[in-house]
Amino acid sequence: MHDLRTIRAKSGTNQEGTSAHNRRVIIEAIRLNGSLSRADLARATRLTKQTISNLIESLEVDGLVASQEVVRGARGQPSTPYRLVPEGAFALGVQIDRHLTRVVAVDLMGHEVARVVANLPPGGPAEGSKLILHLIDTVRRDLVARFPESVHRLAGLGVAMPGPFGLPPSDDDTWMMAQWQSFPLVETLAAGTGLVTSLQNDATACATAERMNGAADGLDHAVCIYFGYGIGAGLILGGELYTGSNSNAGEIGMVLFSRGGTQSPLEHRASLASLFQHLGLDSATTEAYADVERLTLAGDPRILDWIAGAAADMRQAVHMVETIFDPQTVILSGSAPGPLANRLFEAMFPLLPSNADRPDRSLPRLQIGMIGLWAVALGAAAEPIRRAFDPRFSAILKDAP
Missing domain, CATH: 3.30.420.40 (ATPase, nucleotide binding domain)
Structure with a gap:
């Protein structure tokens, strides 16, 4: 039994229409603490036992959590701990640097499952984006070969590159990637992959990786x-x-x-x-x-x-x-x-x-x-996982995807 266990978790809400937030709260609690029982989750998140039971059943059906062997303590009722299923979701990450690009796939826990790296070709982003799409396709095929169910479980595509963003391009500034800054990168990769695509600067991508596994x-x-x-x-x-x-x-x-x-x-x-x-x-x-x-x-x-x-x-x-x-x-x-x-x-x-x-x-x-x-690429891949599964206030307001 885990009655005295200190569990790191955000509070859920028992109001109607907030299941998206509560699902995220449960996923984060298990990710941070390891396997937890329904009683653990109810105590830590302040959700009712019935709400926890309904959400756990929903997450099991979606393949995001799985039960483990029953734990029998010296006192009280036996409890069933639940763990996250790493293969429950996947995401892709792309790092675009001045002269090369890296593409990586991660699972729900942010662990790398496939990668590829290549030098960017001459011709700027028009040619570079074609190479990136080819590399993404290569990683996706590798991912599906190893995890066939991943074809339906991709949370999205994260992209990271040097900032700052939105400033007037300057070809004289060798520290900025002027051509890539003005290129419709997110739109091009989203159209070419069919995935929800987001962009971060490389520092934020590293912070994303540190927040998930660092x-x-x-x-x-x-x-x-x-x-x-x-x-x-x-x-x-x-x-x-x-x-x-x-x-x-x-x-x-x-x-x-x-x-x-x-x-x-x-x-x-x-x-x-x-x-x-x-x-x-x-x-x-x-x-x-x-x-x-x-x-x-x-x-x-x-x-x-x-x-x-x-x-x-x-x-x-x-x-x-x-x-x-x-x-x-x-x-x-x-x-x-x-x-x-x-x-x-x-x-x-x-x-x-x-x-x-x-x-x-x-x-x-x-x-x-x-x-x-690979730190930046891993952080880029962690971003779609974060967007889909981390608790956020916007999820309560139904503004989060």
Whole structure:
């Protein structure tokens, strides 16, 4: 029996017409806590036992939850725990970077089940989108071959690419993907796949991945600083991802920082792109990432010099987001080579004093999260799962899909 178990869950509502929200509440509670009985769920969500029973039966019919063996305790009635079925839903994610694209499929738990990567062809987004659609088709065929039922269980397609979005394109700004910014990407991929398609910037995608399976899992207030070709911040505020009025919230890479009497955007000083420039590497090739990893492991003085300056700026960035957003923790994640990210993370300490420097903290002010070339793509794929199954206030208002 689990009578004394502390269960992380949002409250459901017993009002009529709110089953969509209540289904999401149950799915999230089981995802966060593992298998739960109907009594566990009723106690944690404050829903009636009858409501829980009806919803569990509905989720079982839909293939999203399954019962496990009956648990017999020393006292009370036997209970039946319920678990999520990973194969109950799937989603696809696409990362579009400056020179390559990655496509990944995940299950209901956000675990990767198929992937493919390719260099983007010349010809801009018109040709690049054709390649992406081909790669999506390849991953879908692989997915169906392994899980035949997935053909009817795709929650949607998530896309992630560098922001900011909606600004006037500038071909002179090599940090922005000007042609891709002005291309009808979401519409093209939605039409080509028949899937509901959404777009995030790469920092928000990393935050989505951290919220599902990473250091932000179960947290209501966290800031994920993205360290990749560029720099950004994914914001988890009040238990939900916050993207702003133009999907550009958290673009801290655009904030001007001063060093040595000069001002420049943070991502011009502390991103992978700035390191590539510092080393004279061609970022158009994947070999640049391998070179950075090799040089980092070798303790190359040029790498160490760059880290010293970048860490000072990133320390300021942590102080800034702590002061503005008051998160439970700040998470460093992204698509940089692991050895480099780890060295940068270590060099950021000690952190600057801030409002977050409290004696009663249960989480570190700064921690390292998901680091790797597939972090953004996994976050992009997690977005359709989040939209379909995470509790949101809009679901109560019947505004959520």
